Amino acid sequence: QLPGLNYDFVIIGGGAAGNVVANRLTENPNFQVLVIEAGPSNEGILEEQVPALALNLYAEDSPYLWPYMTTPQVGANNASQRFLRGRILGGGTGVNEMFYSRGSSDDFDRYANVSGDQGWSWDAMLPYFLKNEKWVAPADHHNETGQFDPKFHNFTGMNSVSLAGYQWPMFSRVIQTTQEMPDEFPFNLDYNSGNTIGVGWVQYTIGNGTRSSSASSCLGPQFMNRTNLHVLVNTQVSRVLPATSGKGKTPHFNRVEFSQDLKSALFVATASKEVILSAGAIGTPHILMNSGIGDKKTLTKLGIKSLIDLPSVGQNFTEQPLVPNSWFANSTDTYENFNNETQLDIDLAMWNQSRTGPLVSPIGQHLAFLRFPKENSSIFETREDPSAGPNTGHYELEIANGIGLLTPIPAGGGHFISVQTVCAAPASRGSVTLNTTHPSPFNSPLIDPALLMDSYDLFALKVAIQQAVKFLSADAWQGYVLEPLDDLAQALTSDEALEAYIRQTVVANEHPVGTAAMSPKNADWGVVDPDLLMKKATGLRIIDASIMPYVPSGHSQAPTYAVAERGADLVKATWA
Ligand SMILES: Cc1cc2nc3c(=O)[nH]c(=O)nc-3n(C[C@H](O)[C@H](O)[C@H](O)COP(=O)(O)OP(=O)(O)OC[C@H]3O[C@@H](n4cnc5c(N)ncnc54)[C@H](O)[C@@H]3O)c2cc1C
DSSP states (O other): OOSOSEEEEEEEOOSHHHHHHHHHHTTSTTOOEEEEOSSOOOTTOHHHHSGGGGGGGGOTTOTTBOOOBBOOBGGGTTBOOBOOOBOSTTGGGGTSOOBOOOOOHHHHHHHHHHHTOGGGSHHHHHHHHHHHEEEOOOTTOOOOTTTSOGGGOOSSSSEEEEEOSSOOTTHHHHHHHHHHSTTTSOBOSOTTSSOOBEEEEOEESEETTEEOOHHHHHTSHHHHTOTTEEEEOSOEEEEEEEOSSOOSSSOBEEEEEEESSSSSOOEEEEEEEEEEEOSHHHHHHHHHHHTTEEOHHHHHHTTOOOSEEOTTTTOSBBOOEEEOOEEEESOSOSGGGGGSHHHHHHHHHHHHHHSOSGGGSOSOOEEEEEOOOHHHHGGGGTSOOOSOSTTSOSEEEEEESSSOTTOOOOTTOOOEEEEEEEESSOOOOBEEEOOSSOOOTTSOOEEEOOTTOSHHHHHHHHHHHHHHHHHTTSGGGTTTEEEEOHHHHHHTTOHHHHHHHHHHHOEEOSOOBOTTOBOOTTOSSOSBOTTOBBTTOBSEEEOSGGGOSSOOSSOSHHHHHHHHHHHHHHHHHHTO
């Protein structure tokens, strides 16, 4: 039940960023805040809570995802792919794989340099990462010594982060590989220190064996008790609207139009201080363009009245391409056990009883962020290195105790190990644009992540797969790793075969950013200023993953949390 339609702040999107901002603003009892979220409440959804069941959230007709498809991806054999985005209170943090990885110090220093605001540098942002984080013991309470560096963590924040809470037998082999091949695969005690390079123990947004999302952390019962915090779920925003009475030439946005049946009965909520757009890297540019904010020529052609001419809206879409690679494993202790219903029932009973057992962690237990070996670095003699600097991986390996993401289990079944390979700093740039044949604000936009459109990304994935093969060639894996699955075995026969395999199997890593990028004040590109206020307007601020001008070289939820923590401080400073 809403008290009315007038607030100080209206936040569009209850995802990673939106819920942080809602929490921080309602610390001030004088601020009335409304969050509008398209998806349902996160409460009572078992798959959302049990880490290892996260994959069940991705069913074709999932009620917790937007029904998005990409445009045909030229770099991926013209395939249109699903593009997963959370549509639930918590947004991406309610459906994601819970990897907690901040990116490198170089990533943030580059944001500072590109935006002209040192407040986005690593040194300035580390306190915001810490403010958000609550490091907790892993579910099995094992000894964490030597698995993370406490000096880079906070034990008193909001959002639980922990190490894997169940010990699979293959873990020791990963660490043994770092000892056998320290030059190529060095051990990194904590890839969240700013220096990501090496192989480390994975950190997850998990506490007490349960997902910690922005909904369960920032909108927990102790916060929902605040009488100034209001959350409206199952409600989709169509547009932001300018004030009806003029405040001069610059449009002033103070109203948000939304619907609950996605056809009629459009309501309008008013924000006396700011409208904050936190609908994510797809939702945010979509709402902006529907509202007449974007490339004037394109919007006019679609019959949308242009309010602000900002051609960068929806452009610079940056996404990491990922290729899953799987091998048969000589083990009976892998994720494939969850496919056995009896075993799953036993594991679920254990989770229900004590929040322990194999279901307390999602797929993937070790992450490696690595630079190209010397012999591959010569590529930078002829082109610019898209990575942000020496602390930043060119590629990432995600080492998982089961078959790769989306990889069908071979007919004969079996147990598997996979190393998912990611181009961590891609050079391709895509776009989010309006669907010209169905321009209703409630229809999906055209999503083009431009997978492998720049040949560098293909090159990076080739190196990554070759390095994954090398990683598993260490003595540590003798007798454990058997032959690769057929398609990978074929791929490893020639350079052409490897390229064909990558184009056939590449998917988006679900870390989109950049579609409402920040740029220096008065720059002729970008969508928001470094204080995240919309250019050429007043009253409208964007706080979410879309403002990052480059994709962070790790995973995007932790950077988004930090952006939101700083964003909330910027809002508070404006209204102090
Ligand atoms: C399947 C998947 C796996 C991932 N795995 C990881 C991982 O392991 N680690 C990691 O770091 N990152 C991961 N990510 C990415 C991470 O979750 C995102 O980077 C992060 O959630 C982005 O935060 P955001 O606030 O920008 O957007 P979101 O968290 O997506 O929040 C946007 C919210 O706005 C709502 N919204 C959008 N449009 C409207 C509208 N018109 N009206 C009302 N509400 C609207 C959405 O429903 C959503 O709740 C994953 C993402 C996905 C989808």
